[in-house]
Amino acid sequence: MKSAAELLDELQGAMPGVKLALATNPSPSAQHSLVVAAEDALRVAVYLRDVAGYDYCSNATGVDWLDKETTEKVKTTRRVKKEVDGVEQEVDETVEETVKRVEPGCLEAVYHLYSMRQGPHDPHPPLVLRMRTANRTDRVELPSLSPVWRAAEFQEREIFDLYGIVFKGHRDLRRLLMWDEFEDHPMRRDYVDPDDFEYEPTPHDEVLKRAEEHRAKLAAEGAR
Amino acid sequence: MAVESNLKIELGKQGVFVTTLNELYNWGRRNSVWPMQFGLACCAIEMIATTMARYDLARFGAEVFRPSPRQADLMIISGTVTKKMAPQVVRLYNQMAEPRYVIAMGACAISGGPFKQGYNVLKGIDRYIPVDVHIPGCPPRPEALIHAFMTLQKKIAAQPLTGEERPRHLDASAQGEFPVPEPGAHDLEPPVNRLVWPLPAPTVAAPAKEGA
Numbered sequence: 001m002k003s004a005a006e007l008l009d010e011l012q013g014a015m016p017g018v019k020l021a022l023a024t025n026p027s028p029s030a031q032h033s034l035v036v037a038a039e040d041a042l043r044v045a046v047y048l049r050d051v052a053g054y055d056y057c058s059n060a061t062g063v064d065w066l067d068k069e070t071t072e073k074v075k076t077t078r079r080v081k082k083e084v085d086g087v088e089q090e091v092d093e094t095v096e097e098t099v100k101r102v103e104p105g106c107l108e109a110v111y112h113l114y115s116m117r118q119g120p121h122d123p124h125p126p127l128v129l130r131m132r133t134a135n136r137t138d139r140v141e142l143p144s145l146s147p148v149w150r151a152a153e154f155q156e157r158e159i160f161d162l163y164g165i166v167f168k169g170h171r172d173l174r175r176l177l178m179w180d181e182f183e184d185h186p187m188r189r190d191y192v193d194p195d196d197f198e199y200e201p202t203p204h205d206e207v208l209k210r211a212e213e214h215r216a217k218l219a220a221e222g223a224r
Numbered sequence: 225m226a227v228e229s230n231l232k233i234e235l236g237k238q239g240v241f242v243t244t245l246n247e248l249y250n251w252g253r254r255n256s257v258w259p260m261q262f263g264l265a266c267c268a269i270e271m272i273a274t275t276m277a278r279y280d281l282a283r284f285g286a287e288v289f290r291p292s293p294r295q296a297d298l299m300i301i302s303g304t305v306t307k308k309m310a311p312q313v314v315r316l317y318n319q320m321a322e323p324r325y326v327i328a329m330g331a332c333a334i335s336g337g338p339f340k341q342g343y344n345v346l347k348g349i350d351r352y353i354p355v356d357v358h359i360p361g362c363p364p365r366p367e368a369l370i371h372a373f374m375t376l377q378k379k380i381a382a383q384p385l386t387g388e389e390r391p392r393h394l395d396a397s398a399q400g401e402f403p404v405p406e407p408g409a410h411d412l413e414p415p416v417n418r419l420v421w422p423l424p425a426p427t428v429a430a431p432a433k434e435g436a
Binding site for chain 1: 307308341343344347407408409410411415
């Protein structure tokens, strides 16, 4: 039984210099996944299918990671000129500073891989393979894995539709669920749905808020 | 002119059958309502069950599901109407010949149901076409669909052939074609047909705040 970590070692042995990382899952299931860099994704996928035996891609989906802002308190030591007992001297001073760090967000494509070749007592546990885009706005291209697993073809179209990841090498990349004229990507975290709250008979929580905003907007328009 | 019901019963006891042209006409119409063969989601399974032997919609003269809108009198909106499907539904409704009726079956068809706040589901087909009977339920049982059908039959039976309330096929000035919504950049254009879903929308009292 090869875990994701062992598979990572195997891949790095077989393809020196391949850009791979392990994304750990802290939950009790401990189903760790492999994060592969976009430029190495195709050859890693071919290896996984032909050598490691992952011949079945059961699911591909997307994740939208927003920019993550973390604040940290850091102690820094500087040399400062200060008057000590009437004489100007250079003294070390330790200052505590809060540093804000922004981890840039990205869009992620997640592939769930299985091995059908091995039968029920499968030495290959299901594998989760991830790819990340450079950012969430203008560099959202990833290589398509549909040449490796045909099953990913529709799923990548769905990811393209709902998250806006552009898959290079996909042979028919069109929207799958929404209509062609639609411009947004509705599963992105910053998607704003149309203001369609004029009739809400049982509003609650978020819907109540949106319905009240809608009513206020209408009242403001009526007053003008 | 309607016949007094007591007089009608009395005459019936004497072996005399009296009716009006209006009644006869509507009796024929309401017992041969042919639905369109078209289903949208899981409610369609219940609709199919309704037509089968156990529930037997044929008892009401509606067993002939027509595969063409040209031959159908009734459109059963059985299931979720997605925004991508809505233009096609309106177009099919436009292709039906008068007299035509619509039953909106299930929570999704009447309001969007559990998907109401989703990005791709229409909040009720009555935003684009006139609906005669709404049935709640997720999905409604076949009995509920039969009840809706009987409600529609009662509605047809009560229609006068002249005057303001006459059915649309006898009214030359009635609106025949309903605008088909266009797919837009963020939503359907227009998002609602104001002729069938007029403003102001029905107002709902704000829920009482706790302690107020």
